[in-house]
Amino acid sequence: MSVIILLLLISLLLAGGFLVAFFWSVSDGQFDDAYGSARRLLYKDESDKPETKE
Amino acid sequence: MSSTPFTTRLRCDHCGEFCPDADIYLGDKMFCCEGCRSVYQILSTPELCSYYSINAHPGRPQREPFRSDKFAYLDDPAIAAKVIQFTNGVQTHITLFLPQIHCSSCLWLLEHLTRIDAGIISSTVSFDTKEVFITFRPTTTSLRQIVEMLARIGYEPHLSPGELSMNRQVEPRRKHWYKIGLAGFCFSNIMMLSLPEYLAGPEGIEPDISHFISIIKILLAIPVITYAASGFFIQAWKGLRERYLNIDAPIALALVITFGRSIYEIWSGTGAGYLDSLSGIVFFMLIGRWLQDLTYRAISFDRDFKSFFPMAVQVIKKEKIEQVTIENLKVNDIIQIHHGELVPVDALLSKGDAQIDYSFVTGESIPVPIDKGMIVYAGGKQTSGRIELIVVKEASQSYLTQLWNRDATEQHKTGAHPFIDSLSRYFTYIIFGIGVIAASYWWFHGRPDLMWNAMTTILIVACPCALLLSANFTTGNILRILSLNKFYLKNARVLEMLTRVNAILFDKTGTLTYKSKMQVSYEGIPLNERMKNDLVQLLVHSNHPLSKAIYHFLNVQPDHVAEHFKMSPGEGIEGWIDEHHIKIGSPQFVGAKEIKNKSTLSCISVDQIFIGTFTIHPEYRLGLSRMFNQLKERYTLALLSGDQDSEKETLANQMGRDCDIRFNQRPEDKMHYIQELQQDPNARILMLGDGLNDVPALHQSHVGIAVSDGDNAFAPAADGIIEASHISILDRILSYIRAGKKIILLSFGISILYNVAGLYFAVQGTLSPMIAAILMPMSSITIILITFGLSNYMARRYHLNLNHPES
Numbered sequence: 119m120s121v122i123i124l125l126l127l128i129s130l131l132l133a134g135g136f137l138v139a140f141f142w143s144v145s146d147g148q149f150d151d152a153y154g155s156a157r158r159l160l161y162k163d164e165s166d167k168p169e170t171k172e
Numbered sequence: 173m174s175s176t177p178f179t180t181r182l183r184c185d186h187c188g189e190f191c192p193d194a195d196i197y198l199g200d201k202m203f204c205c206e207g208c209r210s211v212y213q214i215l216s217t218p219e220l221c222s223y224y225s226i227n228a229h230p231g232r233p234q235r236e237p238f239r240s241d242k243f244a245y246l247d248d249p250a251i252a253a254k255v256i257q258f259t260n261g262v263q264t265h266i267t268l269f270l271p272q273i274h275c276s277s278c279l280w281l282l283e284h285l286t287r288i289d290a291g292i293i294s295s296t297v298s299f300d301t302k303e304v305f306i307t308f309r310p311t312t313t314s315l316r317q318i319v320e321m322l323a324r325i326g327y328e329p330h331l332s333p334g335e336l337s338m339n340r341q342v343e344p345r346r347k348h349w350y351k352i353g354l355a356g357f358c359f360s361n362i363m364m365l366s367l368p369e370y371l372a373g374p375e376g377i378e379p380d381i382s383h384f385i386s387i388i389k390i391l392l393a394i395p396v397i398t399y400a401a402s403g404f405f406i407q408a409w410k411g412l413r414e415r416y417l418n419i420d421a422p423i424a425l426a427l428v429i430t431f432g433r434s435i436y437e438i439w440s441g442t443g444a445g446y447l448d449s450l451s452g453i454v455f456f457m458l459i460g461r462w463l464q465d466l467t468y469r470a471i472s473f474d475r476d477f478k479s480f481f482p483m484a485v486q487v488i489k490k491e492k493i494e495q496v497t498i499e500n501l502k503v504n505d506i507i508q509i510h511h512g513e514l515v516p517v518d519a520l521l522s523k524g525d526a527q528i529d530y531s532f533v534t535g536e537s538i539p540v541p542i543d544k545g546m547i548v549y550a551g552g553k554q555t556s557g558r559i560e561l562i563v564v565k566e567a568s569q570s571y572l573t574q575l576w577n578r579d580a581t582e583q584h585k586t587g588a589h590p591f592i593d594s595l596s597r598y599f600t601y602i603i604f605g606i607g608v609i610a611a612s613y614w615w616f617h618g619r620p621d622l623m624w625n626a627m628t629t630i631l632i633v634a635c636p637c638a639l640l641l642s643a644n645f646t647t648g649n650i651l652r653i654l655s656l657n658k659f660y661l662k663n664a665r666v667l668e669m670l671t672r673v674n675a676i677l678f679d680k681t682g683t684l685t686y687k688s689k690m691q692v693s694y695e696g697i698p699l700n701e702r703m704k705n706d707l708v709q710l711l712v713h714s715n716h717p718l719s720k721a722i723y724h725f726l727n728v729q730p731d732h733v734a735e736h737f738k739m740s741p742g743e744g745i746e747g748w749i750d751e752h753h754i755k756i757g758s759p760q761f762v763g764a765k766e767i768k769n770k771s772t773l774s775c776i777s778v779d780q781i782f783i784g785t786f787t788i789h790p791e792y793r794l795g796l797s798r799m800f801n802q803l804k805e806r807y808t809l810a811l812l813s814g815d816q817d818s819e820k821e822t823l824a825n826q827m828g829r830d831c832d833i834r835f836n837q838r839p840e841d842k843m844h845y846i847q848e849l850q851q852d853p854n855a856r857i858l859m860l861g862d863g864l865n866d867v868p869a870l871h872q873s874h875v876g877i878a879v880s881d882g883d884n885a886f887a888p889a890a891d892g893i894i895e896a897s898h899i900s901i902l903d904r905i906l907s908y909i910r911a912g913k914k915i916i917l918l919s920f921g922i923s924i925l926y927n928v929a930g931l932y933f934a935v936q937g938t939l940s941p942m943i944a945a946i947l948m949p950m951s952s953i954t955i956i957l958i959t960f961g962l963s964n965y966m967a968r969r970y971h972l973n974l975n976h977p978e979s
Contacts, residue, residue, distance in 0.1 A: 129364075130388070133357060133361060137354070150298065150300075151297075151301075152300070153299040154297055154298060157299075158279065160276075
């Protein structure tokens with residue numbers, strides 16, 4: 119039954135990886151300004167050409 | 173009086189305000205003022221016109237042009253150093269506070285500043301704090317150029333001495349995220365690891381696997397209790413040191429006991445412990461706290477008066493103009509103040525026509541003329557042209573500073589303990605009582621082994637976490653809904669205080685009335701068109717706000733402009749038009765001795781014959797009568813105005829005859845009035861005011877709410893800020909806040925029911941551990957859903973706005 123223990127460890131390791139990724143994103147400042155980031159995403163691919171209203 | 177119907181009026185393509193006349197345009201675009209047009213001109217270039225396509229009318233009105241040398245002081249290296257965060261000669265970093273930031277168009281524009289000024293390397297906006305972080309090359313551009321460019325496109329930075337960037341407060345918020353993330357991770361994994369044991373049934377699982385799982389569970393629970401829950405222990409310890417039992421104390425105790433007993437059960441092999449419940453509770457409580465602390469970061473509630481002044485003023489030294497910071501002004505310096513600027517220190521007028529608007533300091537709404545050699549107090553705003561003044565008192569000694577620094581006793585505010593604290597205190601005593609009774613019962617029945625068991629079970633089950641959860645989630649949601657209705661509170665404690673308020677005091681100018689709008693009425697011999705035209709010809713020459721108001725009231729285009737006229741500052745204007753001698757001004761000036769002189773009156777006479785009187789009324793905000801009627805049913809109302817009593821009748825009609833309405837109240841009178849009311853120990857006073865003259869009163873009252881017109885960054889220090897346009901829904905806001913307290917009590921009652929039911933089954937041993945493990949987070953989630961649903965439902969019932977303005 120030791121395979122269960124191995125599986126548990128792997129799952130914990132995986133989840134731990136996500137936790138580390140979360141910590142990383144927080145320390146990177148991604149959670150500091152939720153509004154700005156959400157809007158900024160939409161402007162990224164705009165070119166210098168004037169946009170037309172839909 | 174405008175006769176144009178609203179439907180046909182055009183809106184400015186920049187700011188969306190109605191265009192007063194149709195002659196300011198560019199291509200097919202219409203504008204309300206020259207300022208808007210010039211901003212549009214800058215921004216409509218191909219590189220930047222996305223600004224106008226993201227949102228319609230993204231701009232702010234630009235009626236007030238800024239003086240070309242307004243920011244000249246930023247060329248002074250010593251002053252610039254206060255703004256610059258870092259520079260190495262190649263790159264300079266600055267963070268500017270732009271209170272005008274309000275929509276996604278602003279965000280877009282301010283992040284594309286490089287296209288306007290090539291010297292800017294990058295610009296990043298922090299929307300929550302309304303700040304822009306700019307990196308630029310000091311060799312190609314300068315701080316002054318950037319600030320002037322921002323001001324030109326309608327984002328004049330708020331530069332003020334000694335204010336820290338809000339971005340520096342980012343660290344504690346990140347810490348909270350770490351804690352939530354960690355607690356969530358540990359909670360979900362402990363939950364998962366607990367499942368095998370719950371599902372295994374009576375025969376259990378293999379001992380070595382069970383042993384292994386238990387060790388991992390303990391390892392996962394340790395960071396929860398030592399790091400994620402550390403805030404509760406710290407708060408509890410702080411409370412205990414001040415000999416005060418706050419809500420964190422019983423929670424900290426329950427956490428320790430749950431953890432200890434779980435370790436004991438696992439170690440002795442008597443049970444699986446409660447580590448999943450423990451980490452789950454910590455996780456939910458952290459989310460609750462985070463919700464409640466979601467205050468509005470761009471709003472500072474502790475602004476001191478200095479932030480209302482510019483960083484520097486112009487000092488005239490031997491024909492040269494120097495920029496001097498306000499702290500460095502010396503007695504006998506000659507300072508130069510321009511139209512629309514605040515006088516930063518007490519000073520004597522030496523040159524120019526001074527029309528000082530003291531509404532900021534005294535609440536008096538109409539500018540007063542100052543004669544040469546008379547003193548102008550700090551905080552007065554010059555409303556006509558350029559003046560020169562001689563400093564008589566340094567900034568730290570001025571009347572305004574003293575007004576501000578007068579230490580109103582803060583004890584009313586700190587002395588009021590939050591209601592969840594007092595509730596949790598009773599709760600703790602009762603739980604301890606039950607625990608001790610249960611323990612002694614088993615002790616005297618000779619079962620000391622069961623004694624500890626009973627006591628810890630009671631403490632674990634009765635943890636007031638649900639109370640904290642429901643309180644935090646409800647207040648968090650209420651604060652959020654209030655902010656959508658332009659009512660911003662400093663913290664949850666203020667919310668709690670507002671439920672106990674029983675008297676409301678209002679300031680008049682700027683609070684109940686519009687700051688700048690005025691209404692004019694005329695009494696006397698009816699004016700014909702010819703007469704009106706003659707008056708307008710004279711009035712054109714005067715910059716006094718009264719003249720301007722009358723000019724707009726008459727609404728006639730002058731066919732000539734009077735050539736022979738004489739202005740007597742502080743009295744009036746006279747002139748000859750078509751062989752008639754026309755005078756407009758104070759009663760003495762026109763020779764109407766029977767009329768009492770008031771600053772809100774302007775009389776006219778033709779050829780020494782008295783014709784009539786114009787009276788200026790402040791314009792009241794809409795919906796006040798309805799609000800007063802609603803509020804009167806529950807609260808004692810009163811009005812404290814720094815103004816003259818010319819509005820007494822109007823106000824008495826609106827507020828009711830029985831209300832205390834006082835005029836000519838100096839700032840300290842307002843404070844004393846509140847102190848008198850506070851002689852009654854049951855009085856809980858809410859004060860609403862807008863000016864610096866209300867600051868002592870705002871401090872003295874139990875809750876002081878500052879009323880702000882426009883950008884809420886510019887309100888005096890207070891417990892909360894309400895946007896002036898929303899003051900007429902104050903009654904609904906207060907009803908909603910009272911309903912919020914009931915929601916907390918209700919959800920607390922539900923959670924107690926949960927606990928009692930859980931305890932009942934647990935004692936009988938009929939509840940399987942798995943059901944218990946599922947019920948625990950379920951109960952937390954249902955409480956959260958109930959508080960959320962109820963507070964949203966109540967907001968709808970009181971017709972409060974629930975949607976974000978932009979979505």
